[in-house]
Amino acid sequence: MSSPEKMNQSNSQWKWTRVVVPTVLLLAICTAASAYFPKGAKTGTNTSRAALQANVALPPGVTATDPGPRPLPANAGSFISTLSANEQQIEPSITTEFNRTHDVLVTSPVDGGLGPRFNENSCASCHNYPAVGGSSPPSNPLFSIYNYNGATNTMPFFISSSGPILEARFINQPGTTIADGSVHQNFVITGRSDATGCNIAQPDFNTASSQGNLVLRQVIPTYGDGLIEVIRNSDIVANMNANLPQKTKFKITGHPNYSGNDGSIQRFGWKAQIRSTLLMAAQQMNVEMGVTNETFPNEVDQTPGCVLNPVPETVTNFTPGILTEMFPDDRARDEYFTQWLAPPTPAKTTTSTQNGKVQFQSAGCIFCHTQSFKTPATSRPALSSTTINLYSDLLVHHMGPGLADGLPQGQAGPDEFRTAPLWGIGQRLWFMHDGRTNNIVTAIEDHLSNANGKYPASEASQSVNSFNNLSSKNQQDLVNFLRSL
């Protein structure tokens, strides 16, 4: 099997170099006509969630209403019940770590390390709802974090107290045409009492927004990730190649985002740009909290005065005798927390949700939101040979100009996104990659987007048209089915 190291990037870059000349010409022409382009998340002041929501009007004939998220108690957040007794023994330790609030200065092997730049100070503040490990809660936790401990951050314009937690990426490096794509953290440690001497500024989000250079992404829940990461690549590809006549009818294609490292299929992140819970935990620690670790040992900003701890800030604990009792580092604990969380439990089926599932299938939703995969034999018995109803094919698909964020990641193009797993959406508050809506019917309609001069039509457009053509009752049943997950 091929294992193209970093081919994810190189593929796209290869393509880009080949098309760059015609594209530049095309862009020049299109700039004048840009007022006709649909406003995506990257487009100027329309980035705000309210503006995006205001743009969406349900087409005539769509009568379904969103019953809203199912109320608490949470139907997610438990560990897999079949973990071994020894594994269960360390559940409290990994839960503590996932909930830990990181301050700047490292004072023990398991705390500190925040910044110099960060989006939040604990995993659980964002992976929060309906239970720890999930996604954005109803009240935005960033408001109690951004000025914590004397920090002098201002709240970016795109964050609202009752909106989703969002992080920012820039398409190009500010003021240039050089591709960027990386996260530009909302906050800095400047002003914090535990960060004396650090004086760096927050990114200029307003300028980025006015230049159409700002991309927003919301938090993804982690339930069931340990099962997702062991699904065989061959099963994902076999599913991709199944039902081809129907997919052709619906104009659905899709393809994997392959790891540049070992050639396997990546599964995590809005563009399926991350391979495993280990790499996700490690990357998130440094990117979201600024906690350097053994996989990512360098601070993302090394301005003098702001690197306040020896690096990496979390390391294997070399205390004698401790290796039997403790994990090597915080990264491993965060990894296992997400790896061992069971999938959400759906609500009991009703006549309505049963019919809704039938409609979900007949409208073609199922061709991307694949109902289930089965994990192979795994070395951790609790994850082994389990059928999981994730409702995702783990492929990336063209989603049209309406959702395109202009940001390629690996083999996922600027308008391509991973099919979001739907398990747990019955209790989810925000939808789509940028959290643009809290209305699940609007979220369905947001899947429809016609081609423009830059991007092809959304692969979901036909399915959404099919949904729109359903009877009122069938539409409502389908929505009820989704809210039962």
Place this chain on the structure above:
Amino acid sequence: MRRIDNSPMQNNAGSMPRRTPYYLLALTLLLAASMAVLIVRPVTVHGSSLAVDPGPRPLPAAAGNFYSTLSANQNAITTRLTQIFTEVNFVAGGPLVKTVGLGPRFNSNSCSSCHAYPAVGGSSPPNNPLFGIYQLQGATNTMPYFVTSNGPVIVARFPYKSDGVTPDGGVHQMFTISNRSDAPGCTTMAQPDFTTAQQTNNIIFRQTTPTFGTGLMELIQESDIIANMNSNLSLKQSLGITGHPNYSDDDGTISRFGWKAQNKSLLYFAGEAYTVEEGVSDEAFPSENDESIAGCLPPFNVPPGTNKTKGVPDDRNDTGEAPKAPVNFPSDLERFSLFMKFLAPPTPVAPTTSTSNGLVQFNAIGCNLCHTNSFTTPASSIAALSKVQANLYSDLLVHDMGPGDADNVQQGNATGDQFRTAPLWGIGQRYFFMHDGRTSDIVQAIEDHRSSGNATYPNSEANTVINNFDALSQQNQQDLVNFLRSL
């Protein structure tokens, strides 16, 4: 059937006629350039160099020790780290539950078989270890044409997929576990077709890079790498040297390891290498490297009580199974990373008049503008790695090396002709040079840095420096070579 305007098929069909002439043109120019090079190139092996390679310094190894400054507790686990790095992996069976999971495809069965010389953790030994591995346990592999008993350990990548256009770039492992006695049920997995790849000019090679001192390299501050990149700009410009970092997609910091600086950290590298080189899936990359034949995947049907993996990942932290003991925790992946992290850099020999002058010449002709003499690490949570001057002779940037070195594989921000400045520490005892191990003569390796641009790739950034080397007196050339062999 009505054709869909944006169907991929039509896109391909539409672009092919435009693409073909470019390829023919490029191919023609490449051929022309190659012929020109063949005609122009002096018949002497070393270009116009008059120096002679004294050869690798003999053993004992001047590398392979752990830092003497490790803490007592860190020191206490080094023996075990070495055991794990040198363990031979079986598909199933073997002496330990830790030593299973090989394949289904693999290049070798242990880290230390390739990272071998002049000490464990290094690079290719003089005698190719693959000959002792490829038919182990009854495996029916044939040895690929490019592996020789006294040549370097190299792995194969295919720049393009079989259509000759779509980029591939991935490692195609040399061997499979077919017919091994410890892989019952796996009989039909074929080795890659290297001969066809050779005939279609679609195969490139990479040799083993040594791991000594890499714990320091991963900690060097990005701001120091950038500051060094931006120093001596007018001098670099006059010599045609630029260079740039290869950034990690994950966190945007500079990646440092591998021939194209495509790997961010030792842990990331260990995770990738375990599954790519040995086929042992791990917690960073939990898939088997070929899932196409059910009989070649775990769990294997071996007698009860035989060591085997229950499934993917083959290697992981032991968090559940009794007896829980320090030797089984953490995972091999974590242990490999710590092993490399704790290995000290090679020790150079004491300077002589010749090597001292060689260093002066090395700097004077501009070698040091890429092969930056040293960086100092920042404060580190591993005390032994904290604020240490690392004399690695690399700027950790990637540079255009011209058509002569180009391998047509793009990795991250490193294009088909760009390579990381190889750190020179330890080359005094190294056997094979350049990314593909093409030569064991260090003077030839210097000359191989020179390559004129063609239609596809620009000039090697090293050209002017190599011309400067050739223009040195015989004595100065020899002193420079002696300096390199002192590292």
